[in-house]
Amino acid sequence: MRTIDPVKHAAQRRRILRAASTCFADKGFHRTRTADICARVGMSPGNLFHYFPSKHAIITTILEQEGTETAAHLTEPGSTADPLAALFTLVDAAVALAADPTYAVLTLDTAAEARRDQNIGALAARNDRQLRTGIADLLRRAVAAGRIDDTLDPDRAATWVTAQIDGLFARGAADPDFAPLDRAPTLHLLLTRFLGAEPT
């Protein structure tokens, strides 16, 4: 029996996930063949299957990782001390991701595919709910801390903050001239004014 080095195994999985993301962004989920991923990562199909049993398992792993990364942002220690700053940090992390065209187009594909594939749908819905309720929670705590307008309904406000993050990725994919980092100050202004927050 082969001995598996867990560090090397994890590194190979990350390489495969990156290669697969690029393939999905280039050709879409359905037109990407496992052979395309193998070619990009420089690995035989037999070897690839040591890491992922199927193309579908790669997609669901990408979504699971996304959920883990969002959770890490939402639970970072700073969010307790300053929920409003934590919200802006989360938005800035999304801005940085949207600046990556592969990630931006993959986000749109996943959202569309979520309607058609039950597993992808369940994972995408869980990620979305986590982000939305996480933002609502930050807003609720920002209201309690007197940092934002207390007449806002945190859940309703969170819907539109989340929509703004969705829209950020859609801009990245739709508008060739869109430079998220360059446009971020106006996004900060929008959120600051909407939330009735003190300008930072």
Next chain:
Amino acid sequence: MRTIDPVKHAAQRRRILRAASTCFADKGFHRTRTADICARVGMSPGNLFHYFPSKHAIITTILEQEGTETAAHLTEPGSTADPLAALFTLVDAAVALAADPTYAVLTLDTAAEARRDQNIGALAARNDRQLRTGIADLLRRAVAAGRIDDTLDPDRAATWVTAQIDGLFARGAADPDFAPLDRAPTLHLLLTRFLGAEPT
């Protein structure tokens, strides 16, 4: 030679476009076969080809119609008299469209496909530019009319208003509990505060 009744011909084309939109939303562009569209519309492939030469022609026609509808919104007579009201009318039209799940998922698919198909990409980019510059123009005129904050850069503000519209469609596809019409008042509040407009 067959005589073509232009009114009947246009009605059949609309029926095909509606059926195709549903198929695309259900299965995606690539997995939808012309036979699926024929089955839904109740028409033989031979007959379908009297209206559209290919599946691709159906997709591009859907995008062209979208552009025409946006242009109609942007140039309606009211927009000259009250550019701010025209902006909210445009946003409300998008809210109504996002309430249709077929339309919402089709929007995401098109945005993802625009990166992969040159024709679809060119049409989607043209539609997007039209919407974005149309919104920037409404904002510019709203500034001139003293209706919104004159320190805002209309182009930069338009980017985020457009992103909010993108996000509206993404919400419609991603969140099963999202009811656009129910949530529209908070969107109005967000735009009113961002733009420094008088509450309507």
